[in-house]
Amino acid sequence: MENTSVKEPMVHTGSTNPVNSAFASHFAKSMFLTVSGLVILSFVATRMFTHVDLNLYGYMVGTVVFLAGFFYRFISWGERPPTKILIKKGLKLLFRRSTLKTSVEHLATYRFIWNRGVYRWTQHLLIGWGCVLAILVTFPLVFGWMYFTMEESGYYTIVALGMNVMTVPADGIIAFLSYNALNISAIMVIAGVCMALYRRLKNMQARAEQTFMYDFMPLYLLLFVSITGLLLTFINVFLHGNGHYVMSLIHQYSVIVTLIYLPFGKLAHIPFRPVSVFARNYREHYGKESMKECKVCGTEFVSTEQSNDVINVLGQNDLEFDMKDGFNLAELCLPCRRKYRISKFSGFATHEVPIKEANQDAKG
Amino acid sequence: MTKRRLFLELENCIGCRSCLAACTQCGGHEQRNRNYVYDVNPLVNRQTMPLMCLHCVDPACARSCPAQAIQIHETGAVLSALTEKCIGCQNCTIACPYGIPKFDEEQNLMYKCDLCIDRTKDDIPPMCASVCPSNTLQWLTEEEIEEKQQRHDLGNDKWVTSMPYLEGETNVKINLPGILEGTTKLF
Numbered sequence: 413m414e415n416t417s418v419k420e421p422m423v424h425t426g427s428t429n430p431v432n433s434a435f436a437s438h439f440a441k442s443m444f445l446t447v448s449g450l451v452i453l454s455f456v457a458t459r460m461f462t463h464v465d466l467n468l469y470g471y472m473v474g475t476v477v478f479l480a481g482f483f484y485r486f487i488s489w490g491e492r493p494p495t496k497i498l499i500k501k502g503l504k505l506l507f508r509r510s511t512l513k514t515s516v517e518h519l520a521t522y523r524f525i526w527n528r529g530v531y532r533w534t535q536h537l538l539i540g541w542g543c544v545l546a547i548l549v550t551f552p553l554v555f556g557w558m559y560f561t562m563e564e565s566g567y568y569t570i571v572a573l574g575m576n577v578m579t580v581p582a583d584g585i586i587a588f589l590s591y592n593a594l595n596i597s598a599i600m601v602i603a604g605v606c607m608a609l610y611r612r613l614k615n616m617q618a619r620a621e622q623t624f625m626y627d628f629m630p631l632y633l634l635l636f637v638s639i640t641g642l643l644l645t646f647i648n649v650f651l652h653g654n655g656h657y658v659m660s661l662i663h664q665y666s667v668i669v670t671l672i673y674l675p676f677g678k679l680a681h682i683p684f685r686p687v688s689v690f691a692r693n694y695r696e697h698y699g700k701e702s703m704k705e706c707k708v709c710g711t712e713f714v715s716t717e718q719s720n721d722v723i724n725v726l727g728q729n730d731l732e733f734d735m736k737d738g739f740n741l742a743e744l745c746l747p748c749r750r751k752y753r754i755s756k757f758s759g760f761a762t763h764e765v766p767i768k769e770a771n772q773d774a775k776g
Numbered sequence: 777m778t779k780r781r782l783f784l785e786l787e788n789c790i791g792c793r794s795c796l797a798a799c800t801q802c803g804g805h806e807q808r809n810r811n812y813v814y815d816v817n818p819l820v821n822r823q824t825m826p827l828m829c830l831h832c833v834d835p836a837c838a839r840s841c842p843a844q845a846i847q848i849h850e851t852g853a854v855l856s857a858l859t860e861k862c863i864g865c866q867n868c869t870i871a872c873p874y875g876i877p878k879f880d881e882e883q884n885l886m887y888k889c890d891l892c893i894d895r896t897k898d899d900i901p902p903m904c905a906s907v908c909p910s911n912t913l914q915w916l917t918e919e920e921i922e923e924k925q926q927r928h929d930l931g932n933d934k935w936v937t938s939m940p941y942l943e944g945e946t947n948v949k950i951n952l953p954g955i956l957e958g959t960t961k962l963f
Contacts, residue, residue, distance in 0.1 A: 494842040494867055524884035528859070620803025620894035681860040687843065688863035688884070695865065714870055722840050722870040729839040733873045733943055741873045741943070749875030754814045754825050756942075757786055757950070767818050774796035774809045 442483045447476060450555060457573045458556035467660075471554040474668030478675070482683060485675040489684070493725045501717075502690025505697050514692045519685065531611065538604030539634065543682075546597040550667075560590070595645050598638040605635045630678045633670045640666050694718070706745035707738075708752070708763050713745035779851070780899055780917050782891065782948040783924075784826065788912040789813065791824035795904035795913060802892045802903045804856070810878060810889040811904060826912055828904065829854065829876045829889035831947035837888070840871035845886070852947040853891035862886050873943040891948075921949055 435441035458464050490499055517523040522540065526533040552558035552572070560568045568587055569579045580586045589596075608631055612618045622628065640663040647656050675683065698715035705712055723742050726733070733741035741749055744763075751763035791813060799809035811828035835854045838846040845861035846868060848854055857868070864884035868877045877888040892902035900906075901915035908914075916924075942950070 489844065492842070492844070494840050498842040498865065518884075524864075524882070527882040528885070617804050617806065678860060684843065684861070685863070691842070691863045691865035714866070718865075718867070719870060722867050725840050725867075726836055726871055729834075729836075731834065731836050731839060731871075731944070733836075742870050744875070746869060746875040749873070750812055750827055751814060753827060753874050754816060757825055758816045758823070760817050762814060762816055762818075765818060767815075769812075769814065770818075771793060772796070772809075772812055774793060774800050775807075 438487050439483050442487065443480060446479055446483075450475075453557060453573070454555045457558075459574050461556075463559050463561075463571070464556050465553065465559065468554045470661075470664045470668060471550065474664075474671050475551070475554065477668070478671040481672055482675040485680065486683065493728045494721075495687075497721050497725065498687060498690055498694060501694055502687065505690070505693040508693050508697060510696060511689060511693060515686075515689050518688050518692070531607065535604045535607035535611065538600045539608065540604075542597045542600030542604060542638075543634070545600070546594055549593045549597070594641060598642045601634055601638040602642070605631050605638070609635075626678055630673070633666070633673065637663070637666045637670055704743065706748050707743045708748040709745060709766070711745045711748075719743060780901075780915050781921065782828075782831075782902060782905055783914045783916045783921055784828075784948065784950045785912055785914065786825045786950065787823070788910045789824045789826055790910045790912075791815070791822065792909060794907045794909060795826055795828075798903035798907040799889075803894050804890065806887075808878075808887065810856075810876075810887060812876075826904075827874065827876075828948070829891070830874060830942065830950070831889075831891060832943075833945040833947060836871040836873060836943075837868035837877055840867040842867065849890075849893055849897065851891075851893070851897055853893050853896060854888075855893060856888050856890045857886040859885060924951065 432441065435444065454464070455461060489495055522533055522536055525536050558570065558572050560570060562568055562582070564579075566582050567579050568582050568590075570577045570590070578586075609628075612622055612627060612631075618627075640659060643659050644656065644663060647653060647659055670679075674680065695715065695718065698717035702716045703712035704714050704716045704719045719742055723733075723740055726742075735741060735752075741752075744752060747769045748763050751765075751769070754762045755764075793813050795811055796809040796813060799805060799811050800807045811826060813824050813826050816823040816825055831852060831854050833852070835846065835848065838844075838848060838854060841857075842865060843861045843863045845857040845863070846854060847858065862885050864879075864886070866879050866886065868886055868888075869875070869879055877886050879886050892900075892904075896902055902913075905913040905915045
């Protein structure tokens, strides 16, 4: 078993572990554990399946299909040599003191997008947090992790994971926010998507690069989901529920299609983005440990660990940049590497002239 | 449609840095240039040479990217990092054998020459080649590059387009300076 598991790339090396050898592949294991986890959580939360909202079962099926796509995409992505290294070392460095701050900046406040422009930050904040809010409300409802009961007239009891969390007046503020959480998130997403669409129509830079399938379709999907969701509220409030069933099916389909698409297109950055925290930790940790000095000018330009990792990854891709001058190109700082190339073109050792590169930044 | 390539005749460069200025004006470049112009022997003479992404057929930057943020266009251009995918690890800057990718710490984003893909995908020359006043940067068909090769072919293996002086096959073709080849320049 141990021999075959080494050759089988999908099975990880810890496969003496009986749990790992029970599964044919990493994919099968992830799928099994996640779906089992969902079922067990639902079993507990719905008090042995007595409070399942079967109106939402389409979303359950959609979620399982989404998980299959997600694990397929994520695992094949994680098998790439550079990704594998980053995930492995990132997990090891997860408990650094700066992780929390980095995570908040990268995943919650999007500070780096602020630096790309306030308009882009606003639209991303609206879309991002609108979606997160919607997900935090929808999936607990779908799997019965959260539901409402009314034991006493006029008071709702919020039940989370099978436990009565609090009883709130049905016309109170908490109840109001609970009923309208999805309406609020829909308005956030619609506002954000409209800003994004406006930018894509007006901004010459965006217009130069965008394509319909990659850049517009995810926006239209989100817009469709949000509008059909809001229409459900509209139908209930203003049309006495006329057309509710048709619209709820349309909404359900739109959500499921978006979910299935999510791991493959532009929206895939949602589940993959946390790796940027790994990358920051990786650079900070190994940067403190030891820095690599440029073989030509002696400037410290990258951590020794990262330099070695990159050389290693390139080696796995049959890319070797060992020079006759006795160094690997990844061991030169960037200006020296560029000057070294000029020296290869001209025959004169430009990189050995101790002068800083000048006039390289044109002001646009 | 004829497929043309960027072609560099390095010794023509007069160091005017028009290519840098033009680069800033390309759609998607956010007013920042992604190419370089170097003094070959700065303390002795004024010879300069441009350096830009050579758009490797097997790009080290994309191979080293953990996020698959560096995509290769069907024309062969190696594109700048996708803004939503780039995780800011800077592997690409370490991997590139020519030191081309730039990194913006504030935006946590790598950016590099994308061969002005909005132009070159329709066979319009990239900004740098459009403005180059000295024919250092040219936008040529395969036949024109072949013709140049024959004109300079000295039969002594001195002509090179990309190999063996580069680290791998590239989509941008380069010729070595005619001075080194012992020929007189024919513009």
